[in-house]
Amino acid sequence: MRVATVLLTTFLAACSGGAPETKEIVIGQYGSLTGGAATFGLSTKNGIEIATEEQNAAGGIAGVPIRMVLEDDASKPEEAATTVSKLLSRDRPVAILGEVASSSSLAAAPLAQAAGVPMISPSSTSPKVTQVGDYIFRVCFIDPFQGTAAAQFAYNTKGVRTVAVLTDVKSDYSVGLAQYFKETFVSLGGTIIAEEAYSANDIDFKAQLTNIVSKNPDAIFVPGYYTETGLIARDARGGGYKGILLGGDGWDSEQLVGIGQDAIIGGFYTNHYSVDDPSPVVQDFIKKYQAKYGTKPDGLAALGYDSAKILYQSMTEVAKNPAHAAAFADRSAVPATEGARKAARAALRDELARVKNFPGVTGTITIDKDRNAEKPAVVVEVTKDGPRFVESISPGGSTAPAPTGTEGAAPADGAAAPAVAPAEAAAPPVEAVPAAAK
Ligand code: PHE
Secondary structure (H helix, E strand, O other), X not given: OEEEEEOOOOEEOOOOOOOOEEOOEEEEEEEOOOOOOHHHHHHHHHHHHXXXXXXXXXXXXXXXXXXXXXXXXXXXXXXXXXXXXXXXXXXXXXXXXOOOOHHHHHHHHHHHHHHOOOEEEOOOOOOOOHHHOOOEEEOOOOHHHHHHHHHHHHHHHXXXXXXXXXXXOOOHHHHHHHHHHHHHHHHXXXXXXXXXXXXXXXXXXXXXXXXXXXXXXXXXXXXXXXXXXXXXXXXXXXXXOOOEEEEOHXXXXXXXXXXXXXXXXXXXXXXXXXXXXXXXXXXXXXXXXXXXXXXXXXXXXXXXXXXXXXXXXXXXXXXXXXXXXXXXXOOOOOHHHHHHHHHHHHHHHHHHHXXXXXXXXXXXXXXXXXXOXXXXXXXXXXXXXXXXXXXXXXXXXXXXXXXXXXXXXXXXXXXXXXXXXXXXXXXXXXXXXXXXXX
């Protein structure tokens, strides 16, 4: 379903009073605007919309306005592939933004790759996504890092020694994150005492949780999305579980607490940014977002914004070549111009691969040789008033213990989230920075 055609039609009046000719540059976007992961797609759309308005207010790309064509994939990977194939053939976009869910990005990425159209996922964290090919990028960290960060937080900061893992076995994201978490947690000395499975759209998790609760783990790791996680939390607490609930970025939704209610309060998850970060780039974005949408942006909105900003910056650079600028605005089906269009998109791919030290809302973004971004993660706590910053974890690759003495550190309410730059390749291992106590 075509749900929105955002923005700007500027008319470049034909010189001698003829019919005005519309010139525009089309970008495709696909996401989950409905279904079990609807808030992912909606937040991402909002973030991208702000970036697109800013770019158009500044003259678009080399004077030509951007038009965003957005398609809903209903939170289903099969639909993601269908919508992207429609975008590619109908709209001939210069580039594509999406998806959030790794399984949906994985379903659609081969189509963008085959068409030679750069695709940027704002937030898919499965390593497999960018492995599809050299036209596929992301602006977020990947799950080997996120899983390590979650395991270190559990073991080092919370003193967790036994964990049960409850995985969505149909989700590439969930399966991968569960595996990376387990590897690090076991290597630190922890024990996985139960492993259970579910599938997206399940609504009853009592059987799995009866088994888990009987083993009484210190924590239950739930690398799932917010809808199922909320229900899992209720079944866990309903079954008498008193330990820690822990997860990853898939928990990031304003609906998590609506679904999980009291059961999810006090849970912890790793994420891409924190609204408590005092840095001006974060606070400016929050202000703009709140003015337009009336809520605080979640991590998806921030990543959506960053992905579009990076795309437009790279397009602007490529459009300095007049032939490429013309090819960006060319959507004709005429084979004669096909070569020029392909060349412009290839130049855009090369430009995206060169992105370095981009000052994103979600941290400094450098695209690495695998087309991923190495950035810090944050750990937040679920509260009634939204996610609260607990600590920031920098990439570094190894699993050495974080500084001790952070156990029980009081989460800072509105306090400064230390801005932590990604570690250099040779820098010391993953480093946890607790929130400043009040
Ligand atoms: N990282 C998740 C995935 O790859 C998607 C996600 C990102 C969800 C950020 C919430 C917040 O499937």
